[in-house]
Amino acid sequence: xxxxxxxxxxxxxxxxxxxxxxxxxxxxxxxxxxxxxxxxxxxxxxxxxxxxxxxxxxxxxxxxxxxxxxxxxxxxxxxxxxxxxxxxxxxxxxxxxxxxxxxxxxxxxxxxxxxxxxxxxxxxxxxxxxxxxxxxxxxxxxxxxxxxxxxxxxxxxxxxxxxxxxxxxxxxxxxxxxxxxxxxxxxxxxxxxxxxxxxxxxxxxxxxxxxxxxxxxxxxxxxxxxxxxxxxxx
Amino acid sequence: xxxxxxxxxxxxxxxxxxxxxxxxxxxxxxxxxxxxxxxxxxxxxxxxxxxxxxxxxxxxxxxxxxxxxxxxxxxxxxxxxxxxxxxxxxxxxxxxxxxxxxxxxxxxxxxxxxxxxxxxxxxxxxxxxxx
Numbered sequence: 001x002x003x004x005x006x007x008x009x010x011x012x013x014x015x016x017x018x019x020x021x022x023x024x025x026x027x028x029x030x031x032x033x034x035x036x037x038x039x040x041x042x043x044x045x046x047x048x049x050x051x052x053x054x055x056x057x058x059x060x061x062x063x064x065x066x067x068x069x070x071x072x073x074x075x076x077x078x079x080x081x082x083x084x085x086x087x088x089x090x091x092x093x094x095x096x097x098x099x100x101x102x103x104x105x106x107x108x109x110x111x112x113x114x115x116x117x118x119x120x121x122x123x124x125x126x127x128x129x130x131x132x133x134x135x136x137x138x139x140x141x142x143x144x145x146x147x148x149x150x151x152x153x154x155x156x157x158x159x160x161x162x163x164x165x166x167x168x169x170x171x172x173x174x175x176x177x178x179x180x181x182x183x184x185x186x187x188x189x190x191x192x193x194x195x196x197x198x199x200x201x202x203x204x205x206x207x208x209x210x211x212x213x214x215x216x217x218x219x220x221x222x223x224x225x226x227x228x229x230x231x232x233x234x
Numbered sequence: 235x236x237x238x239x240x241x242x243x244x245x246x247x248x249x250x251x252x253x254x255x256x257x258x259x260x261x262x263x264x265x266x267x268x269x270x271x272x273x274x275x276x277x278x279x280x281x282x283x284x285x286x287x288x289x290x291x292x293x294x295x296x297x298x299x300x301x302x303x304x305x306x307x308x309x310x311x312x313x314x315x316x317x318x319x320x321x322x323x324x325x326x327x328x329x330x331x332x333x334x335x336x337x338x339x340x341x342x343x344x345x346x347x348x349x350x351x352x353x354x355x356x357x358x359x360x361x362x363x364x365x
Contacts, residue, residue, distance in 0.1 A: 010254065010257065011254075011335060011337035011338050011341065012337040014250050014253075014254050014337070014341050015337040015338075015340040015341045015344065017246070017250055018246070018247065018250055018340075018341055018344040018345060018348070019340060019344045021243075021246050022243070022344050022345075022347070022348030023348075025239050025242065025243045025246075025348060025352055026348055026351045026352060026355075028239055029238070029239045029351065029352050029355040029356060030355060032238070032239070032355070033355040149327075184300070184301070184304075185300065185304045185357075188301055188304035188305050188308060189304045189305075189307045189308045189311065190308065190311075191308060192289070192293075192305055192308025192309050192311065192312055193308055193309075193311040193312040193314075193315055196286070196289070196312035196315070196316075197312070197315060199285065200282070200316070200319075200326075200329075203278060203281070203282070203329060204326070204327060204328075204329050207278060207328070207329055208328070211328075
């Protein structure tokens with residue numbers, strides 16, 4: 001049996017277990033639903049809007065900030081090599097973002113929100129500057145760099161962090177949430193795919209950054225963040 | 235009152251995903267990263283399976299009631315996104331070195347559809363839980 005046949009066999013086995021098991025579970029759940037047996041009522045009083053918003057915001061902010069930190073860390077080796085002292089900004093940004101995420105998870109507050117707002121705005125502005133004007137050092141000083149997958153992903157994360165923190169500082173997060181009819185349900189339903197998508201985007205960006213570094217180390221002149229770089233798997 | 239089926243379904247999904255993911259990391263002549271391995275493994279693909287499997291197990295054992303049912307719907311939505319993305323690009327835009335095959339699409343579709351259905355049917359009738 002060839003390698004691909006083994007691979008297909010394992011996936012086929014998993015697919016069979018999930019489809020057959022899933023069909024049994026759905027049929028059983030349908031019967032229970034028809035019998036009026038849903039999930040048991042939640043114990044105790046309902047959580048307040050403020051609590052639900054704070055929890056949801058914390059999970060989203062920590063996922064986005066860690067995602068951006070990991071991307072900066074993955075891009076650091078290439079930029080340290082290329083930019084010298086200026087490249088230190090990459091591991092520094094990663095460390096600051098990771099520390100901020102940890103602090104926000106443990107003790108969120110207005111002062112920390114301002115700090116996160118300034119940190120992520122500064123990083124996003126530095127990226128914009130490098131793509132519009134160019135950096136003073138590197139192989140092509142003062143020449144705008146092309147945008148790639150890793151830097152675009154981390155900048156999107158940083159802009160999302162800034163938007164969330166502005167909403168938090170303006171009190172708009174709770175104001176918007178109050179208009180929702182079933183806030184806890186909406187928050188739980190949306191948080192799982194949102195964090196999952198951030199995780200997948202981070203993985204993709206890190207893979208491209210690591211691939212670009214691999215190409216650069218090999219000395220083939222591949223531009224950082226090129227789409228083809230993603231095909232190199234660590 | 236009996237608990238919903240979200241827990242056993244998320245347990246099954248979690249175990250299957252973690253087992254499929256871990257199998258790829260075990261160094262042996264059949265599964266491994268060496269050139270001689272019968273089953274070549276894709277590290278990032280394994281990581282995605284293990285992480286989403288762990289997420290399913292977290293939903294199964296750390297949550298309960300409506301939170302569990304809603305998180306199961308969320309898990310289904312995540313796999314809808316994964317299904318569409320992998321269907322559009324079988325290597326997930328270069329992330330996986332081995333392109334997804336038909337069986338993998340079935341896994342993603344089953345995880346999405348069953349999680350959405352089980353989560354929806356497992357929700358309580360009282361929609362006024364939050365204030």
